[in-house]
Amino acid sequence: MKLYFSLLLTAGLLASCTTVATKRTPMKPAATTAAAGKKPKAVGGLTTGKPPEQIESETLSVPATPTADVLGQLKSLVNQAVQAPSKADQESYRLKAIDIVENKLNEDQLEDVADESDFGFLRGHAMFRLGEISLDKKDTSDAKMYFNSVTEFVPGSDLALRAQEIILQLDSAKNVKSQTVGVVLPLSGRNAPVGQRALRGLEMGLGLHIPGSGFQLAVMDSEGNPDSARRGVERLVKEDNVIAIVGSLLSKTAPAVAAKSDELGVPTIALSQRSGLTEVGPTVFRNSLTSGMQVRALVRTAMEDMGMKKFAVLYPNDPYGIEFTNIFWDEVLARGGEITAVQTYSVKETDFRLVVQRLVGTYFGEARQDEFNMRLKELQSSGKKHSVRQSNLENVLPPITDFDAIFIPDSARAMGQISAMLSYNDVRGVKLLGTNLWNTKDIAKRAGNFAQNLVFVDSMTPANQDRSRFVNEYRSLYNEPPSLIEIQAYDAGLILRQLIAAGASSREELVQKLGQLNKFPGSLGSLSINAEREIERPVTALTIEKGEVIPLKVRK
Structure with missing residues (x-):
């Protein structure tokens, strides 16, 4: 049975190592959104002991209110909404009755209310709620029937206007131009350059730079x-009748695009790395190099190909660092590895001296007092000349490097600053592991002794870029190489x-075909869809x- 040990790691709280006498216990960073009911997680490198016994709680049986009682209560409220002596009382009874219909009745009870004349004004609300339930079931035919009934039963009311708006959306969803694709991108504001780059790539993918493409x-x-993103999706569906939507790029707008597209039954391919995006609905797909893809490949390479078992993590206390660290931690443990040290730092950090000392156990001198005294005595009695740095009390204790590699989910610039401090603190013989943020021209210079x-x-390598027809074509059109965004x-x-x-001339057919994508020849290699529609x-x-x-x- 897999155990989970969930620990909150704040920016200033320090972690490290399996040697309790020398370094503090590593703690996994808290995820940005806690999953309800998630099991506690075991800390890599530490024995969790026997799993605590599960205490089975007695299930309390709460008797359900009989249908007749609820419906009888509703009839009473309807009568009171008409007969109460004051307008205020009438409105109070009316709102109570509507609340029960909208929030507390099951489907069969709603059908009874919709069909029986004794329920008066509540019948329209029951019909509207039945329409919403049908939409949730993706049964647009029944949904339209119920919403049409609302417009006939309470014409001119606010409820009828809402129902009419939904009917118009459902009707527009049937009008599809199979060769018209929509896109929602940030084309103004500070993210406009990124949006324009994505637009270039999409235009080329649809063949719009080729005369007669038809799209x-x-x-x-x-x-x-x-x-704005949500309204954009509505316009693309209602006015442009697009068959599919590409976007969005930004984590801020991607959920809105995905949710609205799924609500309207339009397949969408997101370009954002936002976690959990495809969980929005069955028409949501994603084409992006995600944190999970990168970490799985990195850990597989480190453990299977390079034989590593023990890892340290040094990460920025921001959403990017926390997400990558959590996924890395899970993947290492799942493969039988250990996390022996972990340390966070502020995104504004520029001097990593103390950060590195905390990671390798030289900061907590009191925990290694005996070793410190012994080494200091040896240093003072050796009679040898030492450099100023070697004579500094901070450098008496050697670093504890009980790990094969350090994972640093941060920029190449931050990695360069960290590598300099690792060298300064005599950390040797370990690998530095990173994400695609390190794939820059100046990475070797920044890495220094760790190059x-x-x-x-x-995804991008010198070899696959040289072989890519798209990359070469893009260069010829725009006189610069494409980034991963364009690709x-x-x-x-x-x-x-x-x-x-x-x-695939309908949205339904396109959703089906996207779900079956396998070994599609992409610009840099083969592309396949997984079970999460990634x-x-x-x-x-x-x-x-x-x-x-x-x-x-x-080299094996």
């Missing part, structure tokens, strides 16, 4: 605002273009050799 692209600017000990992952947008457009050309992108382990980024060659 059209309807573009909406999200302005980096969820409400030959980096392992990181990315992922291009692949999204290419997938839609080819599936539609192969006969398009698995090719991920390659990279390292540095002679100052250049190259694929890692594992």
Whole structure:
């Protein structure tokens, strides 16, 4: 039975190592959103002991209110809403009755209310609620029937106007232009440059740069605002009749695009890395190099190919660092590895001296007092000349490096500052593991003494870029190489273009075909959909050799 030990790690709280006498116990960072009912997690490298026995609680049986009682109460409220002596009392009874209909009745009870004339004004509310339930079940035919009944039963009311709006949405959802694709991107504001790059890639994926491609692209600017993004989806569906929507890029707007698209039954391919995005609904897909894809490839390379077992984690206390650290922690434990040390730092940190000392156990001198006294005595009685640094009391204790590698989910710049402090604190013989943020031209220079000990992952490698027809074509059009943003947008457009050309002329057919995507030839390699509707992108382990980024060659 897998145990989980959930610990809250704040920015200033320090962690480290299996040697309790020298370093503090490593603690996993709290996730940004806690999953309800998640099991406590075991700390890597520490024995959790016997699992605590589960105490079975007695199930309390709460008698359900008989249908007749609820419906009888509703009839009474309807009568009181008409007969009460004051307008205020009448309104109070009316609102109570509506609340019961909207929140406390099951489907059979709602049918009874909708069908019986004794329920008066509540019948329209019951019909509307039945329509909502049908929409949740994706039964648009029954939903439309119920909403039409509302408009006939209470014409001109606010409820009827709401029902009419939904009917218009359902009608527009049936009008589909199979070769028109919509996109929602940030095309104004500070994120406009990123949105424009994605738009370039998508246009090329749909073949719009080729005369006679037959496809059209309807573009909406999200302005980096969820409400604007949501309205953009509605316009794309109602006015442009798009068959699918690509977007959004930003974690702030991606849930709004996904939720509204799914509500309207339109397949969407998100380009955002926002966690849990495809859980929004069955029409939501994602084409992005996610944190999970990167970490799985990185840990697999480290443990299976390179034989590593023990890891330290040094991460920034921000959403990116916390998300990657949690996934890395889970993946290492799942493969039988250990997390022996972990340390967080502020995103504003520029001097990593104390951060590194905490990680390697030289900061907590009181926990190694006997060792400190012995080494200090040896240093003072040796009679040898020492450098100023070697004579400094801070440097008496050697670092504890009971790990094979340090995972640093941060930028190349931060890694460079950290590597300098690792060298200064005599940390040797360990690898530094990172994400695709390290895949930069100046990574070797930044890594310093650790340049030959980096392992990181990315979809983009020198080899697959040289072989990519899209990359070369993009260079010829825009006189610069594409980034991963353009590449992922291009692949999204290419997938839609080819599936539609192969006969997916309705939204339902397109959802089905997207769910069956397997070994699709993308711009950098094969693409396949997984069970979570994530398009698995090719991920390659990279390292540095002679100052250049190259694929890692594992010597077994």
